[in-house]
Structure formats: structure tokens, C-alpha cells
Amino acid sequence: MQDLRWPTYASREITLEAATPDGEGGAMHLVDTEGKVYLDAVTGVGCAPLGHAHPLWVEAIHHQLQRLTTAANTFFTGPQQRLAARLAALFPIDDARTFFCNSGAEATEAAIKLVLKATGRDTIIAFDRAFHGRTLGAVALTANAHYREPYLRCTGEAGPERFAEFRVLRLPFGDLDAVRAAFAAHPERIAAVFIEPVQGEGGIYPATRDFLVGLRELTRERGALLGLDEVQAGCGRTGDWSSWTTLVGDAPELRPDLIWLAKALGGGMPIGACIATAEIAKSMGSGTHGTTFGGNPLACAAALATLRIMEEEGLLARARQQTPLLHRIAAEEPIARVKEIRGVGAMIGVQIGEPAEQAAAPLARRLMVEHRTLVTICGGHTVRLLLPYRAGEPELRAIWSALRAVLSVPAA
Ligand SMILES: Cc1ncc(COP(=O)(O)O)c(C=O)c1O
Structure with missing residues (x-):
């Protein structure tokens, strides 16, 4: 089939058509235009935590479609109010206020504007391997040079003498001394530290508890904010609503200042959604930011249904089991070419080559075409599994066997 899109995505041989119901909850398999069925460990890059077309989720959207789908953000809407209240109850942010938008990158943009405005400072610390999105502000925080460098002129990383709306200071992930030194060198400039508690696109690297707690303490000491990009790791994927809770715990005195979400939320x-304390959110007065579609009643109804179904079906507990399950399967049937399995809950990376090798792409293609298992790669060297939360031993065993087959048999 001719690809009529911009050539921004590596083209795939597969044209997906629909989900195939599994008889329980959301579908874990997809069918292509030729009728071939695939196990879906991509889920729209983490966007279908319930699986696809969960009947209760579809019903909630259908119900909302018949009532109200759009309203200007100058009005309150019932679904948006209810969702803001739900997020305030579920996420570890004090006296939470939420800005709704349509995607992860937009949530990052809201976070950038908020921390710059709330502190009056101009610098954000981001980390190696970080991914925060592709809009200009978000891509400035993203580490991958391939994504970021064509736009340096517009993003200001080169320094304040360039077109700098804000500066990004990039530091090694996990290196608290480097963060401490940066605060010492720029005492009045650092507005915030932004971190993915579990790095996703960079290769599935969870931060340690000590690093996260250290960042909390340092930012507080220095009058800066701590922002968590939970676009990929949030909303139950790590086994808790917030990956912060999974990695750090729920001590109230350690809570971050802002958390942003997308992907699984809907x-x-x-x-x-960008959730921040009322204390800092108050700096975003009328007219300082906005969006037409963000937080529309239809998307909010979908998100409310998603959170409710996760709760009713105990899906967070099931998500939590996935990484330990895969470790168990791997210990029973080791595959020599697998270097490491990293993960938290339903966010799993199987590292194949060394970081510089870019070994995972041909492998991912074979998993998809020869074994009908859809996967993405991250960090170049790692096969990423973002399964629906209810996936368990049968799906993980099927993936492991497919991996074994492609790693033991060279490509034809
Ligand atoms: C951690 C993180 N932040 C931001 C984004 C950007 O989200 P979106 O693609 O919805 O703009 C992503 C997308 O993969 C992500 O993983």
C-alpha cells in the first residue's frame, strides 16, 4: 500500500485494521488487512492499558458521544471536573490542580511554562537518554541528538546568547553529585529538575530510590521544583497510579511538585494532563496558557472509564506482576543473547545488544513479521514490551518463545 504520510515514520510492512476480541476485557490481539492476527505488545506505545476496545470503555465513550463532545475551556464540564478530582485523589501531588491537553508533548510544554513562570528562573535540568516529546520545548529536553539537533537554533540549548526562551542543562541520569554541582554553579537560575522516573524511549531504565529522593531534597533546598514526566510510566503501568509511588513510596514529605501524564490515561x-500543586499552579493566570481540544468531555469520559475499569478489574496488581513473571520465565529458559531484562511492572525492556549496536530493530521486524508479535524498540538495543495490564504468563511465554526463535535462528 502506498504511504501517503510524511516520511517521518520508518515504514512498516503491516497495515493494522482492527482489534480481535479475546472474550475477556480489552483485546490483546490485532488483525491486519490480510487477516493475520498479532499479539500486541506495543498498544499504541503504551496507550491501551485495558487492551483494545474494552466493552465498558466503549460503552462509556458511546454514552458521552450522545451527550456532549466539545465545550470551550472557558466553561467547566462535568467529565473534566470529575476527572480533575479523580487525578487529585490518585496522584501524589498536594492540593492538586490540573491542566488538560491532548498529548504527552503538550503536557511537557505545560510543565515547562509552569516551572519557568512559577519560579521566574530560566533553566531546567534534564538527563541523558531522556525523552519528553517532539514539540520544540519538549524536544529541547529530549536527549536523543537525532531528534533534537535539527532544532537547536529554536530550542536554545546552545546557551542564553541564542534564541533562548529557556536553557536546558543535561546531566548524567543517576548522578546526584552532578545535579548538586549544577545547583552550586547556577544558584538562582535552575527552575526545576525534570525526570522520567522510569526512562522509556531511552531504553527502560528505572531511577533508583536514592537518586529520586536526593533530587527531591536538593530541589527543595535550592528553591527549585521537581517535575515527573510520567507520560509513559504513569497511570498504573508500574503497578501504582504514579511510578513515583512504586519507586519511592508514599511519604507525604517527599511528594513531587508536578507530574504529567498522557498515553495510558485515555x-x-x-x-x-499536567498535575501541579495549587501553590505553583496559581502562577498560570488567565490567558497564560490554553488549548481548544484539551480536556474535552469525550476524552475526559474515556479517561474516567479507563481509571474506573483499572480499579474494578484489579489491573494495577496484574501490571505489577509482569516484570517478575518475565524474570522467572527467563531464569527457567535463558536466552544467551539477551543481555539484560529491565523493567517495572508492565514496562519492560529486553536488552539485546550493547547500547551502541542498534541491534534491536531487525529483531523487532522479525518478531512482527515471522512471529506475529508486535513490539517497539527503545534505546536502539532494547526490545520494549508495553502490554495491556491484564497480560500475564501466557502472553509473556509466547513473547519469550518468539524471542528465542529469532535469536537462535539467523534471518533467512
Ligand atoms: C516520557 C515521555 N514523555 C513525553 C512523550 C511525548 O508524548 P506524545 O508522543 O504523546 O507527544 C513520550 C512519548 O513517548 C514519553 O514517553
């Missing part, structure tokens, strides 16, 4: 409908 269960497959586009929505993003």
Missing part, C-alpha cells in the same frame, strides 16, 4: 483516546 485508554486509547488522546488526552494529556
Whole structure:
């Protein structure tokens, strides 16, 4: 089939058509235009935590479609109010206030504006391997040079003498001394530290508890903010609503200042959210930021249904089991070419080559074409599994066997 899109995505041989119901909850398999069925460990890059077309999720959207789908953000809407209240109850942010948008990158943009405005400072610390999105502000925080360098002129990383709306200071992930030194060198400039508690696109690297707690303490000491990009790791994927809770715990004195979400939040409908303390959110007065579609009633109803179904079906507990399950399967049937399995809950990376090798792409293609298992790669060297939360031993065993087959048999 001719690709009529911009050539921005590596083209795939597969044209997906629909989900195939599994008889329980959301579908874990997809069918292509030729009728071939695939196990889906991509889920729209983490956007279908319930699986696809969960009947209760579809019903909630259908219900909302018949009531109200759009309203200007100058009005309150019931679904948006209810969702803001839900997020305030579920996420570890004090006296939470939420800005709704449509995607992860937009949530990052909201976070950038908020911390710059709330502190009056101009610098954000981001880390090696970080991924925060592709809009200009978000891509400035993203580490991958391939994504970022064509736009340096516009993003200001080169320094304040360039077109700098804000500066990004990039530091090694996990290196608290480097963060301490940066604060000492720029005492009045650092507005915030932004971190993915579990790095996703960079290769599935969870931060240690000590590093996260250290960042919390340092930012507080220095009058800066701590922002968590939970676009990929949030909303139950690590086994808790917030990956911060999984990695750090729920001590109230350690809570971050802001958390932003997208992907899993809508269960497959586009929505993003930046949740911040009332204390800092108050700096975003009327007219300082906005969006037409963000937080529309349809997307909010989808998100409310997603959170409710996760709760009713105990899906967080199931997500939590996935990484330990894969470790168990791997210990029973080791594959020599697998270097490492890293993960938290339903966010798993199987590292194949060394970081510089870019070994995972041909492998991922074979998993998809020869074994009908859809996967993405991250960090170049790692096969990433973002399964629906209810996936368990049968799906993980099927993936492991497919991996074994492609790693032991060279490509034809
Ligand atoms: C941690 C993180 N932040 C931001 C984004 C950007 O989200 P979106 O693609 O919805 O703009 C992503 C997307 O993969 C992500 O993983």
C-alpha cells in the first residue's frame, strides 16, 4: 500500500485494521488487512492499558458521544471536573490542580511554562537518554541528538546568547553529585529538575530510590521544583497510579511538585494532563496558557472509564506482576543473547545488544513479521514490551518463545 504520510515514520510492512476480541476485557490481539492476527505488545506505545476496545470503555465513550463532545475551556464540564478530582485523589501531588491537553508533548510544554513562570528562573535540568516529546520545548529536553539537533537554533540549548526562551542543562541520569554541582554553579537560575522516573524511549531504565529522593531534597533546598514526566510510566503501568509511588513510596514529605501524564490515561483516546500543586499552579493566570481540544468531555469520559475499569478489574496488581513473571520465565529458559531484562511492572525492556549496536530493530521486524508479535524498540538495543495490564504468563511465554526463535535462528 502506498504511504501517503510524511516520511517521518520508518515504514512498516503491516497495515493494522482492527482489534480481535479475546472474550475477556480489552483485546490483546490485532488483525491486519490480510487477516493475520498479532499479539500486541506495543498498544499504541503504551496507550491501551485495558487492551483494545474494552466493552465498558466503549460503552462509556458511546454514552458521552450522545451527550456532549466539545465545550470551550472557558466553561467547566462535568467529565473534566470529575476527572480533575479523580487525578487529585490518585496522584501524589498536594492540593492538586490540573491542566488538560491532548498529548504527552503538550503536557511537557505545560510543565515547562509552569516551572519557568512559577519560579521566574530560566533553566531546567534534564538527563541523558531522556525523552519528553517532539514539540520544540519538549524536544529541547529530549536527549536523543537525532531528534533534537535539527532544532537547536529554536530550542536554545546552545546557551542564553541564542534564541533562548529557556536553557536546558543535561546531566548524567543517576548522578546526584552532578545535579548538586549544577545547583552550586547556577544558584538562582535552575527552575526545576525534570525526570522520567522510569526512562522509556531511552531504553527502560528505572531511577533508583536514592537518586529520586536526593533530587527531591536538593530541589527543595535550592528553591527549585521537581517535575515527573510520567507520560509513559504513569497511570498504573508500574503497578501504582504514579511510578513515583512504586519507586519511592508514599511519604507525604517527599511528594513531587508536578507530574504529567498522557498515553495510558485515555485508554486509547488522546488526552494529556499536567498535575501541579495549587501553590505553583496559581502562577498560570488567565490567558497564560490554553488549548481548544484539551480536556474535552469525550476524552475526559474515556479517561474516567479507563481509571474506573483499572480499579474494578484489579489491573494495577496484574501490571505489577509482569516484570517478575518475565524474570522467572527467563531464569527457567535463558536466552544467551539477551543481555539484560529491565523493567517495572508492565514496562519492560529486553536488552539485546550493547547500547551502541542498534541491534534491536531487525529483531523487532522479525518478531512482527515471522512471529506475529508486535513490539517497539527503545534505546536502539532494547526490545520494549508495553502490554495491556491484564497480560500475564501466557502472553509473556509466547513473547519469550518468539524471542528465542529469532535469536537462535539467523534471518533467512
Ligand atoms: C516520557 C515521555 N514523555 C513525553 C512523550 C511525548 O508524548 P506524545 O508522543 O504523546 O507527544 C513520550 C512519548 O513517548 C514519553 O514517553
